[in-house]
Amino acid sequence: ETHVPPGWDEWYGISGNFLSSTLNENGHMVNYDPDQYHTDDVLAGKASDYIERTAGADPPFFATDRPFLMWLGTKAPHQPATPAPRHEDTLEDVELPRPPSFNEKDVRDKPRWVQDNPPLSPDQVAYMDELHRKRLQSMMAVDDMVGDLFDALRESGELDNTYVFFTSDNGFHLGQHRLGAGKWTAYEEDIRVPLVVRGPGVPEGEKLPHMVLNNDLAPTFADLAGTDPPKFVDGRSLAPLLDETPTPEEEWRQRFLVEAVAERDSVPRPPFVNESQVRPLLTGDPLPRDWRLTSAGRADSSEEWGRPWLKALRTEDHLFVEYKTGEHELYDLQKDPYQLDNLYDRAPEGLLKRLNSQLDSLRQCEAQDCRTAEAAE
Structure with a gap:
């Protein structure tokens, strides 16, 4: 410690x-x-x-x-998402958003570990609403924190000479595709995170469509500090995106790899079955021993721990997922942004071959080879 x-x-x-x-x-x-x-x-x-x-x-x-x-x-918004006392009575009427993927009606084209989930019950949805409120309440202390930091930088006279990056290490699903609370999938809810940048020369109010990853942060900070990252780094500096003339999107990353590894007693499972399984998320009590187990992601032996239970390719147009069970998912993100219609069984052979090849290249690359594989046609 x-x-x-x-x-x-x-x-x-x-x-x-x-x-x-x-x-x-x-x-x-x-x-x-x-x-x-x-x-x-x-x-x-x-x-x-x-x-x-x-x-x-x-x-x-x-x-x-x-x-x-x-x-x-920050600790927020991790479970049990305890708000600061001054925020406990806020946001009482807020409900969890219900996008088309929430409590998905038909999951027959999903992998077995998703099909195993029954529709969410009213009680389960109510618990999810409560957890969502608590997560938002806990984030209000983070909002205060950001204000305090900006005040300190402003009073020091260095606010306009400082780059501030606000982001998260992962997304979070809560009710989408009938799933409970978690972050271990390749669905959009889990892999998309906010990234807001403020600093010298950064245009105000601009929103860029470029694909950027958490592994871009280290080379970005090194670049802004005037040094070079180690040769083994996979990511790329975001500095070329932070001025009035950002790198064109077609000259930037075109695809990236998503993996989730199997861990003992620590992979997704179907949603909460009863109060004993959801209440610990709201109180901080120990979780039931088996609350995260699924047939798809469970590591059945020590040899499997740390090995991917899913590998996925995300492009501008598609999400392509391969599970260790041999199951697959393929979504057209332009036509189906909520990932409701799995196209894998009826996709053109040429498309599957191309996506498989790109996925294999990204799984085997390192450093500069990864940057090349992400951009190559």
């Missing part, structure tokens, strides 16, 4: 839940009173304090030739 990864000047690691948390503060465990502190408020205070402290140093780090990097990962 007291480990501090190499390379960081200051380190504050969460050990605990939203309330009653313990922080690893540069190798020392510090407890915070749950009656007074919310984890994300503590992190916000640490971040703002760092900016204020170092801006007031002699000389301030802003005046040196070494750009600074702050990585701030």
Whole structure:
């Protein structure tokens, strides 16, 4: 718990839940009173304090030739999604969105692990609404955090000299395709995340259609800091997209790889069957031992742990998925953005051959070869 990864000047690691948390503060465990502190408020205070402290140093780090990097990962909106006390009574009338994929009516063309899910019951939907509200409530502390950080940067005089990236490491499904709460699929709900960038020269209010990935962040930060990433890095710098003349979309990434690995007792399962299975998501109590098991993703032996239970190719037009069971999914994302109609069994042979070839290339590549495979026709 007291480990501090190499390379960081200051380190504050969460050990605990939203309330009653313990922080690893540069190798020392510090407890915070749950009656007074919310984890994300503590992190916000640490971040703002760092900016204020170092801006007031002699000389301030802003005046040196070494750009600074702050990585701030919040607890929200992870389960049990406990909001800060000041936000507990907000958003009471908010409901979970019901897109066409929510509680999907006909899943007969889906893989078996999806077909195994019965339609969601009214009680299950009510629990999902509750979890959705709690997740939004917990994110209000993150909204406050962003405001605090911008205030600290503004007061230091460095807001307009700082790039700010706001993103997430994964998406989340909640009721789509009859699935419960999770993030282990190749469906759009799980693989799409927000990415908002503010900084010097970044046009205000622009929205780009380019495919960008989380593995682009490291080479981007290196590029903006004026250094080169290691040769083994797969991603690409986003810097060419951050000015008035971004790289044309046709000259950018055209496809990417999606994988989910099998872990012991940690893969998707059909949705919540009863209160005992959903209530822990709202309270933080231990989950039932088998709550995530499915026939598709379960690692039946130690040899399977860490191996992909699905591999998928995402392009501008298609999502192509191959499961370890031999099942497949193929969706036309232009005509079917909610992924309701699996085309695999009636797709042209030439299309399947091309998608298979592109998927194999991305699964076997590394570094520059991956960037080439993502862009090649």
